[in-house]
Amino acid sequence: MRESRRIMLTVSYDGTAYAGWQRQLNAPSVQAALERALLSLTGEAAAVTGASRTDAGVHALGQAAHFDTRSSIPAEKFSFALNTRLPDDVRVVDARLAAPDFHARYGARGKTYRYQIHNSPHASALYRHQRAHVIPTLDAALMRNAGRDVLGEHDFRAFAAAGCEAKSTVREITEAGLRRDGELIELTVSGRSFLYNMVRILAGSLIYIGMGKLPPDALAAALRSGNRLDLGFTAPAHGLTLMKVRYTAHEEN
């Protein structure tokens, strides 16, 4: 019998039709789609572990995942072979051999998310599944400045959804950029890891700051108070895309 190998995948998906990354009993998930394609390809019932368990409607351009296989398929061929078996809203964009102890979730050293807002009196027809619609004209410069308040290591207790089960709520944000391009406002956030709904609560709070519904220093104040009620709404899932998961160099090669 062949030895088991661990394969790392980079996966992109349109989350619109999925109940999220994680396998569920009665709803379609990206994880189940990948596992089904793997079963069809290798005959093995392999579990696919993702770096981030993205919510229903959330997209990915660079989700990372791993699985183990005893098949003889060359590691880098898995992307092409799986794509012929996957629905067209899920694409494996890279596959490579990983170290036996590589773990897509526990080994992740950083993640980048983007949040897209369609800032216009009317919703977007073309980007309706990728951008959250905000009607009042947002002050992007104000939002950009406010975003800087979350940079660095802080207790992000106020930015955690009610159901958050993290032991510690201390996180480090290494990037919080914001740009406007016509009706599009795009927030880019990087950090080692995030609390549940943290990026969407940050996006919703920045939207409130940009509308004047929260003061420009609301993020800093919420970091001090630790109170979720000092922040804005949880921005809708479909505006969020997982862009990249980072590992230490030797794990990525």
Place this chain on the structure above:
Amino acid sequence: MRESRRIMLTVSYDGTAYAGWQRQLNAPSVQAALERALLSLTGEAAAVTGASRTDAGVHALGQAAHFDTRSSIPAEKFSFALNTRLPDDVRVVDARLAAPDFHARYGARGKTYRYQIHNSPHASALYRHQRAHVIPTLDAALMRNAGRDVLGEHDFRAFAAAGCEAKSTVREITEAGLRRDGELIELTVSGRSFLYNMVRILAGSLIYIGMGKLPPDALAAALRSGNRLDLGFTAPAHGLTLMKVRYTAHEEN
């Protein structure tokens, strides 16, 4: 009875679910969706005339259209009122009073289209309905230079689809820009008007030039020969978006 007014609309749509702009007997069209929404709103069976009869799968961010109405609804309220009656893949993003002789199609002084290419070994999950997938790595600088050959007034006979019924095949291209942003290659083309499939044939020919399947001077040669066979394939419809239709200033106000 109220006097008839002519209203100009700016319309954006995701063309994925439509057989094109134009009303058809047994297939959904953007025109029919707008006319149905107008009937529901005003009780009038008004014909909506579009600037461009975009093909099945082609998108629009700035299609222009007009219709006549005797309703008392203020011109600028039509966007909001129609949007509540339209499917979410069609949005009226602007509505205004037009001159009685304004004509969205015959009055158009210029149009801008963009063509998006996903240049990657794997198709895009997230942008699969908006970008044409091209696997071989394209030489964008070569494509950008070649694109300049179509600038100005030329006989574009070679760039016309077989079914083209235009009396003259002379057209003027005022812009042919190309940029690469990672896996995205975006072509922007402006002109007063275009022959049927002209932008898609230009996009397909630039793709062939970028792949080395056509020489860098193929566009210039085809302008001289007038032969469709000297050009590349007709790039798929879903990569194309009508960005803007231009009118003389007094018609736009």
